[in-house]
Amino acid sequence: MSALVEFVDLVVRFRERGGARELTAVDGVTLALERGGALALVGESGSGKTTLARALLGLVPITGGSIRFGGRELGALTAAERRAVSRRIGVVFQDPFASLDPRMSVAELLAEPLAIHGISDVREQRARSFALLEAVGLSTHDIVRHPHEFSGGQRQRIAIARALALEPELLVLDEPTSALDVSVQAQILNLLASLRERLGLAYLFITHDLGLVHQMCDSIAVLYFGRLVETNRVASFFREPLHPYARALLALARREADARERIVAAEAPSPFALPTGCSFHPRCPRRAEGGGRCEGERPPLLELALPSRASVACHLRAPTAVSDAGNPR
Amino acid sequence: MSLLDVKNLRVRYDGPRGPVWAVDQLSFELSAGELVALVGESGSGKSTTALALLGLVPISGGTIETGELWYEGRNLLTLSEGEWAKVRASEIALVFQDAASALNPYLTIGLQISEVLETHRGLSRRDARKEAARALGDVGLPDPEAKLANYPHELSGGQRQRALLAMALVAKPRVIVADEPTSALDPALGLHVLELLERERKTRGAGVVLVSHDLELVAAHADRTYVLYAGRVVEHASARELFAAPWHPYTAALWRARARLDGERPRRLAAVPGNPVDLANLPAGCAFHPRCELARERCRSERPELSGVLRSDARMSLSAARRAACFEKESLALERPLESEP
Numbered sequence: 001m002s003a004l005v006e007f008v009d010l011v012v013r014f015r016e017r018g019g020a021r022e023l024t025a026v027d028g029v030t031l032a033l034e035r036g037g038a039l040a041l042v043g044e045s046g047s048g049k050t051t052l053a054r055a056l057l058g059l060v061p062i063t064g065g066s067i068r069f070g071g072r073e074l075g076a077l078t079a080a081e082r083r084a085v086s087r088r089i090g091v092v093f094q095d096p097f098a099s100l101d102p103r104m105s106v107a108e109l110l111a112e113p114l115a116i117h118g119i120s121d122v123r124e125q126r127a128r129s130f131a132l133l134e135a136v137g138l139s140t141h142d143i144v145r146h147p148h149e150f151s152g153g154q155r156q157r158i159a160i161a162r163a164l165a166l167e168p169e170l171l172v173l174d175e176p177t178s179a180l181d182v183s184v185q186a187q188i189l190n191l192l193a194s195l196r197e198r199l200g201l202a203y204l205f206i207t208h209d210l211g212l213v214h215q216m217c218d219s220i221a222v223l224y225f226g227r228l229v230e231t232n233r234v235a236s237f238f239r240e241p242l243h244p245y246a247r248a249l250l251a252l253a254r255r256e257a258d259a260r261e262r263i264v265a266a267e268a269p270s271p272f273a274l275p276t277g278c279s280f281h282p283r284c285p286r287r288a289e290g291g292g293r294c295e296g297e298r299p300p301l302l303e304l305a306l307p308s309r310a311s312v313a314c315h316l317r318a319p320t321a322v323s324d325a326g327n328p329r
Numbered sequence: 330m331s332l333l334d335v336k337n338l339r340v341r342y343d344g345p346r347g348p349v350w351a352v353d354q355l356s357f358e359l360s361a362g363e364l365v366a367l368v369g370e371s372g373s374g375k376s377t378t379a380l381a382l383l384g385l386v387p388i389s390g391g392t393i394e395t396g397e398l399w400y401e402g403r404n405l406l407t408l409s410e411g412e413w414a415k416v417r418a419s420e421i422a423l424v425f426q427d428a429a430s431a432l433n434p435y436l437t438i439g440l441q442i443s444e445v446l447e448t449h450r451g452l453s454r455r456d457a458r459k460e461a462a463r464a465l466g467d468v469g470l471p472d473p474e475a476k477l478a479n480y481p482h483e484l485s486g487g488q489r490q491r492a493l494l495a496m497a498l499v500a501k502p503r504v505i506v507a508d509e510p511t512s513a514l515d516p517a518l519g520l521h522v523l524e525l526l527e528r529e530r531k532t533r534g535a536g537v538v539l540v541s542h543d544l545e546l547v548a549a550h551a552d553r554t555y556v557l558y559a560g561r562v563v564e565h566a567s568a569r570e571l572f573a574a575p576w577h578p579y580t581a582a583l584w585r586a587r588a589r590l591d592g593e594r595p596r597r598l599a600a601v602p603g604n605p606v607d608l609a610n611l612p613a614g615c616a617f618h619p620r621c622e623l624a625r626e627r628c629r630s631e632r633p634e635l636s637g638v639l640r641s642d643a644r645m646s647l648s649a650a651r652r653a654a655c656f657e658k659e660s661l662a663l664e665r666p667l668e669s670e671p
Contacts, residue, residue: 185588238591
């Protein structure tokens with residue numbers, strides 16, 4: 001397998017609105033998503049997971065590093081080439097109520113991306129739209145209806161059909177089920193699983209739902225204040241997460257009795273005044289074991305021995321690590 | 330004795346497609362120190378029930394057709410709006426997920442909390458400020474003194490949520506209605522909020538009504554749970570019994586449909602078929618029947634009442650208060666538990 005998406009030492013900085021302060025939303029992230037793979041970006045609000053995806057979609061400017069899609073560096077492309085790449089990436093957002101124009105019928109909602117794809121013949125648009133509706137489990141009769149006539153789950157099916165209209169290689173899925181009723185979430189996840197099998201799509205999930213990660217993904221990347229703290233295969237992650245922060249997230253999700261002891265402070269620090277050394281150290285229950293390194297020195301992301309190919313940025317894990325996975329500084 | 334006793338509540342909304350009953354014949358109780366969960370999805374009536382407990386149904390455009398809401402020997406549904414305002418300020422407090430809309434954007438956090446303390450606990454301006462800072466520190470806000478001077482938009486979403494919680498708690502309400510209090514929060518903060526609610530229960534016997542769609546949350550934190558569907562209670566049990574061995578097919582289906590955090594992952598999740606209920610277009614009989622695997626002819630025409638299971642073996646006798654509204658509950662109740670522990 002070859003990489004479909006590669007983030008190479010990516011940095012994204014924002015300037016505070018009207019202020020002088022600068023915020024580093026993505027801080028030297030090196031990460032790859034294989035063709036046909038399913039990768040989860042996980043972290044608290046402010047971790048940079050959404051910014052990373054937005055950088056891939058060309059929605060925020062890159063401050064440093066690069067992004068490659070299908071082996072081509074996005075920064076080196078012309079505007080027309082960049083648009084061509086964008087068509088290979090579909091996006092599904094959290095809120096199907098907000099992401100579909102209420103004035104458009106399903107026919108119009110689907111014709112729009114098809115037209116962008118160069119399919120302007122009305123009969124062909126109609127035929128493609130019927131195929132898309134069937135693919136996402138809706139009826140062809142639904143084509144004349146408007147978004148408000150559908151339930152949340154059905155609207156998310158329309159949003160998925162729209163994303164598929166461009167025949168993408170990658171779907172970026174930003175919390176695709178968190179606004180849906182519990183009884184409907186499983187329907188949508190099952191639909192996404194079967195579409196991936198049938199179409200060979202790659203998925204990039206942005207989520208805080210570790211149940212979704214367990215069910216849907218092959219690999220996971222845990223971000224903390226813009227930095228990767230762990231990358232892992234999903235099966236290994238759920239057996240034994242490597243980073244203390246990842247361990248805390250999993251314990252909280254499982255509602256383990258000792259979850260409280262896994263994360264010292266409930267409140268994350270301000271992104272404008274990040275702690276020295278390891279950003280997680282003020283909340284880390286194990287920082288005393290670091291002998292001052294956790295407070296003083298930023299841990300590099302190190303790849304562990306094969307076969308796991310997991311990587312972790314933690315001083316307490318360093319002795320077992322064998323090679324530098326990038327992300328030096 | 331119950332702290333709160335809701336009887337036969339029925340709430341109507343008149344919409345463009347005719348009247349809908351968002352809550353229908355709903356009864357439940359809350360004791361001092363207890364955390365009771367109302368679980369359900371869109372159209373279940375859980376949020377309307379929360380509004381009713383705060384006397385906010387009329388403001389939301391609804392009408393309470395029938396019902397009683399007993400608190401401290403008074404039926405609150407007979408109160409005037411002026412009397413309700415007093416109850417909301419000091420007896421029954423609401424904490425909900427959208428903190429941004431619950432705080433006044435033009436007033437500092439300090440002023441909003443101090444105002445509650447001055448009005449309802451008769452504190453002086455200076456003491457109220459001191460107490461407000463203490464309350465903010467108490468809910469885990471860093472640098473609480475400085476936060477007093479902040480406007481709501483200057484705080485992060487998680488901080489606003491906890492400022493709202495601090496404002497609700499300073500009046501020391503006997504009943505706290507928490508509508509999805511953690512769903513907008515990062516997990517560590519969510520746990521912190523639940524710990525704060527638990528402290529209010531343990532230290533001064535406050536009762537908490539937790540309104541949520543999150544089954545895992547409810548299984549971990551509730552004492553008792555009412556499962557709502559189409560405005561009615563379809564199952565009532567201790568949280569532990571409920572998920573260990575649900576009686577109602579809807580509860581069982583919801584619990585099975587979750588994506589798990591452990592074990593082998595199934596190739597597909599056990600999805601609940603169909604769509605959440607449409608109140609303006611309720612099916613006859615049991616409202617869940619179009620989505621139910623066990624539905625029979627009777628379920629399509631007749632509505633099952635909420636009742637217990639007639640059995641006398643030891644396991645069932647532990648469940649004297651258990652109820653489910655399903656004609657097939659006996660067969661479900663006798664099945665093996667879905668899993669040992671939630």
